[in-house]
Amino acid sequence: MLSKKTKYGIKALTYLAKQENKNPVAIATISKSENISLKFLETILLTLRKNGILGSKKGKGGGYYLLKSPSDIPMTTVMRILEGPISMVPCVSLNFYEKCDDCPDENACSVHRLMIKVRDNTLDIFRNTSLADLCKC
Amino acid sequence: MLSKKTKYGIKALTYLAKQENKNPVAIATISKSENISLKFLETILLTLRKNGILGSKKGKGGGYYLLKSPSDIPMTTVMRILEGPISMVPCVSLNFYEKCDDCPDENACSVHRLMIKVRDNTLDIFRNTSLADLCKC
DNA sequence: ACAAACCCTATAGATTTAGTAGATTAATAA
DNA sequence: TTATTAATCTACTAAATCTATAGGGTTTGT
Numbered sequence: 001m002l003s004k005k006t007k008y009g010i011k012a013l014t015y016l017a018k019q020e021n022k023n024p025v026a027i028a029t030i031s032k033s034e035n036i037s038l039k040f041l042e043t044i045l046l047t048l049r050k051n052g053i054l055g056s057k058k059g060k061g062g063g064y065y066l067l068k069s070p071s072d073i074p075m076t077t078v079m080r081i082l083e084g085p086i087s088m089v090p091c092v093s094l095n096f097y098e099k100c101d102d103c104p105d106e107n108a109c110s111v112h113r114l115m116i117k118v119r120d121n122t123l124d125i126f127r128n129t130s131l132a133d134l135c136k137c
Numbered sequence: 138m139l140s141k142k143t144k145y146g147i148k149a150l151t152y153l154a155k156q157e158n159k160n161p162v163a164i165a166t167i168s169k170s171e172n173i174s175l176k177f178l179e180t181i182l183l184t185l186r187k188n189g190i191l192g193s194k195k196g197k198g199g200g201y202y203l204l205k206s207p208s209d210i211p212m213t214t215v216m217r218i219l220e221g222p223i224s225m226v227p228c229v230s231l232n233f234y235e236k237c238d239d240c241p242d243e244n245a246c247s248v249h250r251l252m253i254k255v256r257d258n259t260l261d262i263f264r265n266t267s268l269a270d271l272c273k274c
Numbered sequence: 275a276c277a278a279a280c281c282c283t284a285t286a287g288a289t290t291t292a293g294t295a296g297a298t299t300a301a302t303a304a
Numbered sequence: 305t306t307a308t309t310a311a312t313c314t315a316c317t318a319a320a321t322c323t324a325t326a327g328g329g330t331t332t333g334t
Contacts, residue, residue, distance in 0.1 A: 002225040004323065007248050014247040026279065035239035040324050059332020060278045088139040102172040110151040110271035111144050121258040134247035141292065177293050196301025197309045
């Protein structure tokens with residue numbers, strides 16, 4: 001299941017991507033428009049900033065803005081920052097790999113093989129979907 | 138992320154599917170072979186039985202066995218019983234649908250549209266993979 | 275100076291996960 | 305019939321994660 005953090009984060013990014021100019025948008029503005037708790041959104045946008053997706057401007061007239069063009073932000077990047085691994089099991093993850101305690105041999109594991117398929121398909125979607133694609137309504 | 142419950146459940150089902158005859162297999166046997174905590178596996182197999190996947194026999198020589206041929210058990214069924222919804226968001230789920238609190242219009246929601254794509258792909262894999270397919274090593 | 279707005283850390287409540295304990299029931303074999 | 309084996313069932317708990325919220329601090333524009 002997708003966490004609210006990820007869901008809200010994507011919604012906020014979409015909101016920013018729809019902006020015509022690159023002017024900073026205040027958290028409160030996004031919060032009201034998307035029905036997201038202000039303080040929660042604050043922490044979400046902060047992590048997006050720390051991970052190089054967003055820039056920010058402090059003080060009056062400040063807010064958050066995209067650092068790149070929406071078409072240059074693939075959903076793989078967004079998902080990994082907000083949700084973590086794209087794979088359903090760590091032993092199949094490309095960026096967050098971890099060995100399973102119980103499996104003596106990964107290649108012999110039925111779950112492993114199945115989840116590789118799922119990961120490949122999901123990854124394919126996220127790789128080929130940019131933030132710009134999400135705005136096309 | 139896939140829960141251990143689901144992971145262990147699938148492993149246990151695969152173990153049973155690999156059995157040549159339809160004789161019941163004791164929980165302890167599966168538990169040892171697959172390195173799964175006995176008591177935890179107990180509850181997992183119980184839910185699989187209650188959901189019509191497994192049959193059981195008590196007493197000596199008892200245990201669990203598959204009620205159908207492995208090729209007649211699609212992974213969609215298994216996943217829904219063990220893991221719940223296949224979708225990443227409830228507003229996109231076929232079998233566990235729930236409206237989002239924050240979304241006034243689903244069709245306008247970028248997350249919704251993206252997650253429909255992911256669901257369709259994942260669903261496709263699970264529909265076209267049976268327990269029998271998992272045994273082919 | 276002052277207000278707007280982001281920055282940062284901590285924490286609390288709710289929920290889920292992963293597993294445990296222990297008594298009970300049913301089937302089999304001797 | 306009795307002992308043994310193995311599933312059944314209820315209830316509980318410890319740990320982790322999620323979903324926020326609190327409460328300041330800092331920066332900026334006017």
